[in-house]
Amino acid sequence: MAANLYPNGALRPYLAVLAGRFQLMLQYRAAALAGFATQCWFGVIRILVFAAFYAGGAAGQPLSLRDAVTYTWLGQAFLAFLPWNADPDVADMVRSGAVAYERLRPVDTYAWWYARALAWSTARVLPRAALMVAFASVLLPLVGLGKWSLPPPPTWSAAGLFAVSALGMILLSAALTVILNVIMTATMSDRGANTLAAPFVNLFSGMIIPLAFFPDALRPFLRAQPIAGLVDIPFTIYFGGLTGADAWRAIALQAVWVVVLVLAGRWWLERALGRLQIQGG
Amino acid sequence: MPQILVEGLAKTYRVAERDPGTWGAVRGLVRRRWRTIEALKGVDFSLEAGELLGFIGPNGAGKSTTIKILSGILQPSEGRCEVGGLTPWRDRIRHVARIGVVFGQRTQLWWDLPVIEGFDLLRDIYSVPPDRYRRTRDELVGLMRLEKLLDQPVRQLSLGQRMRCEIAAAMLHEPSILFLDEPTIGLDAPSKLAVRDFVRVLNKERGVTVILTTHDMHDIEALAERVIVIGNGTILADSPFETLRQGVLxxxxxxxxxxxxxxxxxxxxxxxxxxxxxxxxxxxxxxxxxxxxxxxxxxxxxxxxxxxxxxxxxxxxxxxxxxxxxxxxxxxx
The missing domain is CATH 3.30.70.250 (Malonyl-CoA ACP transacylase, ACP-binding)
Structure with a gap:
């Protein structure tokens, strides 16, 4: 286990919870298969919609149909990175009042929740993404549907930049999950945060339609806001829509948002837990 | 210098109130009325290392609030509190590394994990050196007779088995102070006896300071030399149990x-x-x-x-x- 590499390091508790939760989440095979099946279905529907849309006149579209297909499969493969919900474990603790007992751990509560969120999202994405790649990159070309498949990145540099940007996506996703945790802790309910989060994230990340399709006037704003770093930036880099300095600028933007959201989440979490009232004598 | 020093501890909080009925609910949307609840109104006591203190009082008296402040979960509204020279809510991380806490109504072990894996996770959370961890764990497992439970997921344990595991879990990092909030609630007679024996051993043989809240007076009779009775947020008595008995009845x-x-x-x-x-x-x-x-x-x-x-x-x-x-x-x- 990775944790044993740092037997006395300050990171040990966080690596332990990360590894522990990751292992636990990987056990849910049925959930992974169900998620994969759902995402295949939605991938096919979306691609059919794009195909119909482009058949009606593709001239002047910001993305080629090929790139839209790539974007769609990537979106389905990495769907579980979208912070639609607060961490369900933390939601349980908020509901039962056990959230206060998180303060009994000799750890920084923010870093602790962040490590949990990282383990939660990556452990769900990994099996689903592997199945999706097997389906969309390997199986589809084999059955003669290569035109509708998920191709590898066009260049090595696109692949490298995507890897960096995907890391940004993972870190951003965890930072947003913890912020949802904090909203939930402050409001003592998971309903509000979760109801608002899903549509907001779907729209502004570029999950519903790539941000490139939005009106020109809105695009600078849409590309600058933090949630673009969850979907639009990494996927556009993947198919080569953002290269060189443009790609690095987009990655830098992701990094800035990660730092801002981590600092804001930390400050807010301490405040919310400081004000927490615990009922019952 | 006592190990635990509490002076003038007070905790008030506000709760929103509304008038009954639909009209009251609608009015509450516009204008909230707040009621101030004084959970603690100036509590003072001190405790030397190695003491075993029983905290009793009716529901809502302020026992748990006091424990929560002492363990660093809650911030008091007023007053001073030092545990081993640290202010719990200000030096939270250093403070909680030195205490063990068991809440009878909650679990700190991971529901889905076998007991032993939960223990291992606690070893990492508290950064206990591996050989020291093994020694402490084996001692605790022997004392609480947990050998047969270690491989079972926590959710499959009975309440009594779970509580024995919980107390062992709270001692894995060898804290010098143990807080027990209603540790025997809902337990059957043999489990209660096991818990009491274990607490007695920790206190008498290991010198662990224990603060215990309970509604089970037999816990108090069996364990505590000193009893603090708390009611309506103030300390009503602080004496050996015998003195209390003679004074009252x-x-x-x-x-x-x-x-x-x-x-x-x-x-x-x-x-x-x-x-x-x-x-x-x-x-x-x-x-x-x-x-x-x-x-x-x-x-x-x-x-x-x-x-x-x-x-x-x-x-x-x-x-x-x-x-x-x-x-x-x-x-x-």
């Missing part, structure tokens, strides 16, 4: 079985004696030993009536405490 009970139906004792000179119960041939008397000594009482009764059996007892501890709460108007609000 010095009376004794005499249980008499007569040869015939229990007689009316009106004709005898029995000052300081009241009839507490009567059932066929059995009679239960309450008497104050400072007014009339037991031998005197016995001789006056046996002189007038023929008696089959007599024994003298102290009132049950629950009765002592209930009487104490009544005297201080501290029954549950």
């Amino acid at each position: 010095a009376e004794r009970r005499m249980f008499i079985d007569f040869e015939a139906d229990a007689p009316d004792l009106a004709g005898l000179d029995l000052a300081g004696v009241t009839v507490h119960g009567r059932d066929g041939r059995a009679l239960e008397l309450a008497f104050d030993p400072r007014v009339i000594a037991a031998p005197q009482l016995i001789s006056r009764i046996t002189a007038a009536h023929s008696v089959a059996d007599i024994h003298v007892d102290e009132p049950a501890i629950e009765e002592v405490i209930a009487r104490f709460y009544d005297l201080h108007g501290a029954g549950e609000a």
Whole structure:
């Protein structure tokens, strides 16, 4: 286990919870298969919609149909990175009042929740993404549907930049999950945060339609806001829509948002837990 | 310097209130009324290392609030509190690394993990060196007889088994202070005894300071030399349990079985004696030993009536405490 590499390091508790939760989440095979099946279905529907849309006149579209297909499969493969919900474990603790007992751990509560969120999202994405790649990159070309498949990145540099940007996506996703945790802790309910989060994230990340399709006037704003770093930036880099300095600028933007959201989440979490009232004598 | 020092600790919080009914709910949307609740109103006490303190009081008296402040979960509104030289809520991380906490109504072990994996996770959370961890864990497992439970997921354990694991889990990092909030709640008799034995061993043999809250007076009788009674947010008494008993309910009970139906004792000179119960041939008397000594009482009764059996007892501890709460108007609000 990775944790044993740092037997006395300050990171040990966080690596332990990360590894522990990751292992636990990987056990849910049925959930992974169900998620994969759902995402295949939605991938096919979306691609059919794009195909119909482009058949009606593709001239002047910001993305080629090929790139839209790539974007769609990537979106389905990495769907579980979208912070639609607060961490369900933390939601349980908020509901039962056990959230206060998180303060009994000799750890920084923010870093602790962040490590949990990282383990939660990556452990769900990994099996689903592997199945999706097997389906969309390997199986589809084999059955003669290569035109509708998920191709590898066009260049090595696109692949490298995507890897960096995907890391940004993972870190951003965890930072947003913890912020949802904090909203939930402050409001003592998971309903509000979760109801608002899903549509907001779907729209502004570029999950519903790539941000490139939005009106020109809105695009600078849409590309600058933090949630673009969850979907639009990494996927556009993947198919080569953002290269060189443009790609690095987009990655830098992701990094800035990660730092801002981590600092804001930390400050807010301490405040919310400081004000927490615990009922019952 | 005492290990735990508490001075003038107060905690107030506000809760939103609304008038009853639909109209009240609508009005509450516009204008909130707030009610201030004083959970603690100036609590002072200190505790030396190695003491075992029992904290009792009716529901809502402020026991758990005090424990939560001492363990660093809650910030008080006012007052000073030092545990081993640290202020719990200000030096939270360093403070919680040195204490162990068990809440009888919650679990700190991971529900889906086998007990042993939960222990391993705690080893990492508290950064316990591996060899030291193994030694402590094996000792605790032996003491609490957990060998057969270690491989079971926590959710499959009975409450009694789980509570033994919880207390062991709270001791894995060898804290010098242990907080137990209602550790025996809902347990069956053997589990209660096991928990009490374990707490006694930790306190007497390891010198662990223990603060215990409970509603089970037998916990207090079995464990605590010192008892703090808390009610309505203030300390009502802080003394050995015996002192408390004598101050509140010095009376004794005499249980008499007569040869015939229990007689009316009106004709005898029995000052300081009241009839507490009567059932066929059995009679239960309450008497104050400072007014009339037991031998005197016995001789006056046996002189007038023929008696089959007599024994003298102290009132049950629950009765002592209930009487104490009544005297201080501290029954549950």
